[in-house]
Structure formats: C-alpha cells, structure tokens
Amino acid sequence: MYLNSSIPGLRAVALAAVLVLAGGCSDADDIDGLVTRAWSPQQLAALPDSVSVAGRVLHIEGQANRDFMPIAPANGHPLSVGANLMSSAGDRPAWTATDPVLYVVHGDRMWIVDAQTWQPPATAALLWAFYADRGPKWTPGGVVDVVLEFDVAPGDRRRIIDRGVAISRSE
Numbered sequence: 484m485y486l487n488s489s490i491p492g493l494r495a496v497a498l499a500a501v502l503v504l505a506g507g508c509s510d511a512d513d514i515d516g517l518v519t520r521a522w523s524p525q526q527l528a529a530l531p532d533s534v535s536v537a538g539r540v541l542h543i544e545g546q547a548n549r550d551f552m553p554i555a556p557a558n559g560h561p562l563s564v565g566a567n568l569m570s571s572a573g574d575r576p577a578w579t580a581t582d583p584v585l586y587v588v589h590g591d592r593m594w595i596v597d598a599q600t601w602q603p604p605a606t607a608a609l610l611w612a613f614y615a616d617r618g619p620k621w622t623p624g625g626v627v628d629v630v631l632e633f634d635v636a637p638g639d640r641r642r643i644i645d646r647g648v649a650i651s652r653s654e
Contacts, residue, residue, distance in 0.1 A: 514561065515617040516596025521588045527628060530644040536635050539572050541610070545629030545645035547587065549620070550653045562587070562594070562618030562650065566631040568611045568643075576610065578635050583613045586630035594618050598631070623652035 521527075533542040544567040550560040564587050568580060583598040598613040613631055621627070626649055632642045 514594070514619060515615065516594055518592055518594050518619055521591050521593035522586075527588060527644070527646075530630060530642055532644055532646065534641050534643055536641065537576060537578060539570050539576055541568060541570050541643065543568055543629065543631050543643045543645045545627075545631075545648040547627050547629065547648050547650045548653055549623045549650060551623075552653055558620065559623075559652075561616065561620050563614065563616035564594075564618060564627075564629055565612060565614040566598070566629055566645065567609055568613070568631065568633075569608045570610050571608065580611050580613075580633040580635065582634045584632045585613060585615050586632065587618065588628040588630070589619070589621050589625060592619070621650055623650045625650045 533540050535541070546565040546567075548563050550563070564585055566585060570576070580600070583600055585594075585596050585598045587594040587596075596615040596618065598615050601612040601614070603609055603612060613633075626647050629645045629648050630642055632640060634640050
C-alpha cells in the first residue's frame, strides 16, 4: 500500500475507510493492497500511454486474469495483473525502475497494490515485468485500465497507462 504519514494511526484509519468504501467487495479482507474510488475520467484520460526516459520511449502491455482452473475455488482465484515495461531500444537502460505500484481501474473502482518486479533475460523490447495478485474478484470479460507507476530516479516518478485490458479467464 502506498500511504506515507507521520501521524500514528492515520494509516489504520485510512485502511478502515477504504474497507468501508469497498463494502461491495465481499472478499475485501482477502485483497492485497486496497480498493478505492477510481480517478475521474478526466484524470484517466490525462495519463500518458508512453513516456520518454533518457531518450528512450517506454510503454506498457497490461494483462489481467482470473484463474478458474480445476484446483481453484468454485468462485475462482482473485484477480492477478501484470504490466510489461517495453522499449523500442534493444539494450538495457542505465537506470532501474524502482518502487513499482499498479493501479487497476474497473469502472468507478480502483485496486492499488505494490507490484513485484521481475527482470527477464535481455530481449529486444521487454525491460521489466511487474505483477500482483490477490486482487478483487472482478468478472472475467470485463475491461480494466492498468497503470504502472515507478521511480526512475529520486524525485522522478512516472505513470504509464494501458487502456482497455480485458480480464481473461483461465480454465
């Protein structure tokens, strides 16, 4: 979760408020991160689908999935999401994407979660992969917007969006 506060107890109060707002989610206690009200349509429209860092244009490829394989519970596993940070340049950059956070927007709801990072072997386009699981149980076939937020350097935080990512269903 991405809350910074120097006031003791404020974090717990904020989390309690979020859980009250997420009252429609029966699995709220099982969700990593938090579910809250989404950004406004204007705020979403203003997010870039690519950014330039040190002369390199970056974009993300988002994925969202619910697992209903035979070993899954009857109502499926919660949402898992990923964002691949892509570049047209073929070499590794001199900087590293750090402190990643994923924002997954579904209608008027937004799941915010600290992402895990995986650096795949060097490829022509894929720089890093970011992922999170144990999200809300949003319906497969629905559409989400996936936003990746990360630091390039101290004080240089970036956001990139992949709009219209379908929630797939694994069976």
